[in-house]
Amino acid sequence: MATHPYSTLSPERVLDAIEAQGYRCDGRINALNSYENRVFQVGIEDEPPLIAKFYRPERWSLAQIEEEHLFCAELTAAEWPVVAPLIGPNGLTAHEDNGFIFSLFTRFGGHAPEPSNLDTIELLGRSLGRLHAIGAQRDFKYRPAITVESYGRGSREFLLNNQCIPSSLVDSYATLTRDILERVDSIFESTPHEALRLHADCHLGNILWRDDRAVFVDFDDCRMGPAVQDLWMLLSGDRLEQTQQLEALLEGYEMFYDFDDRELELIESLRTLRMMHHAAWLARRWSDPAFPRAFPWFNTERYWGEHILELREQLSALQEPPLERMGGNI
Template identity: 70%
Template sequence: MTDHPYSSLTPDRILDAIDALGFECDGRLTALNSYENRVFQVGIEDSQPLIAKFYRPDRWSEAQILEEHHFCAELADAEFPLVTPMTQQNGDSLHRDGAFYFTLFPRFGGHAPELDNLDTIELLGRSLGRLHITGQKQHFEHRPSIDIQSYGEDSRIFLLDHQMIPASLRDAYATLTRDILDKVKDAFAACNYTPIRLHGDCHPGNILWRDERAVFVDFDDCRMGPAVQDLWMLMSGDRQDQTVQLEALLEGYEMFCDFDDAELMLIEPLRALRMMHYAAWVARRWKDPAFPKAFSWFNTERYWAEHILALREQYATLHEAPLRRISGNM
């Protein structure tokens, strides 16, 4: 047995933990596509399967997870479309089995939204406007923020200190990321935004499209941050494409929530931070056997050369004028 966090999370242990909550498992257990946590579809006798999410030990505290659950419940009360944690008769949504916190969800099917359809993008904008009007009502007390230190500085230090980067590329990475973070700091200093509660990881894979509506899932990374964080990952293509998509997003968004166009200057800095954070996230999890299997290309010189090239391109983008909506409402 290895010492990675999930080495003791056997099928029998998973089924026993769910049985202990009063469910009668039928023995069917299917691992779903998740790496940070472990997520399973669990068969239930004479009923629909459930989804069981076992949180990675020592990542979030109990208070931080409960804050996620409370945010989801608050959104559900506002009739926002999302898949919420199931609660027991005593009101508990978070359960514990040894070192593992876990939560159950109803199974909900769907597919990623088609982002080449502007009507779909406008609908997603309306959804995010509804999410953020609730997110503005209070602050997280326990969950962290999206910031330069945790996403950028800490990621850079970890990768350089743990020698994940080939020796031939370390100096290039160190110099380039230092320069990128200088530009990112300038942008954040120039934008006096008001942090709100966010989904935090609002990419298309965390949105299920069904019956002509978008249902949001996986609030595991909900944090405080600028509203634009939940918008920019739904835009893609060249500058012209993104400008058209931004217009559609904001047209829907502002039906429910005001948007400060000054935050548009943070799109590319946030993208740069996510690129750095993603590489460090994989590196931090490398001792978990699931990661070398899923990201076999990561620990290679080719990957790091391509990553540095992508960061160079992003550094150039940071010098360009921020994206603006077509109407020029700045």
């Protein structure tokens, strides 16, 4: 008997759920590249296609999903560039259908921004400055925060307690991650930072560039956290390149919101926590048939050996001076 949460989500059920919102589907349905949720492009008679997102059951509560949507509504009202969920005939953006919560979006095409273009980076900084100015106006009530406990210690405990790591590497992983979390705890405790509402998964794949402007998508992971969380994933290359990108990013950002340079100390900690969280996410989702197909290299000794090596490099990075503005000191 199928037990996976998406095992009953047939194309017919997807189409029926959308038609219950007042649309007439033309039968075309294409699954899009998404693992945590299930996302489809659905043809609509005499209208452009819609994007339907079916949230993973039991990941977020209805209140948490509605809070994500309310944040997007605030951003839309401020004319911030986000693809927000559509409002249904019942006035809601999150709809329930036989155990699933789903939302509908207009289709918006584009490509990822070019990170080597400093003018583009400055424009992204402007958008993020506006985002954080809005995000700082109030806190999330239901959605969680990015913390060392949830992203780091919780990930470590899950992997060790559920025998996810090959036995030959368990001791290495346990010792290394203990040392990492001690260092990350120390950095977080000694670095002043304030939590505000964030996108929280602000990598280039969640930004669509079209007509010389950026539009942000997928607020599924929005959380409370330090402002720098939405900035560091836009930096790439060697230290000089990242410093130049940081300068451009903050030049645009501070047109709308002040940035505390002390938060730059958190970048490598946040990068490390994301790596630990990602490994645990794959392990937690391994019973979903989509994951072994998409990540066949996971759950192998080679993967864990490379993961441990990457974490060792991060432990070294945590000892290094943080990134800083050109010619400046934190």
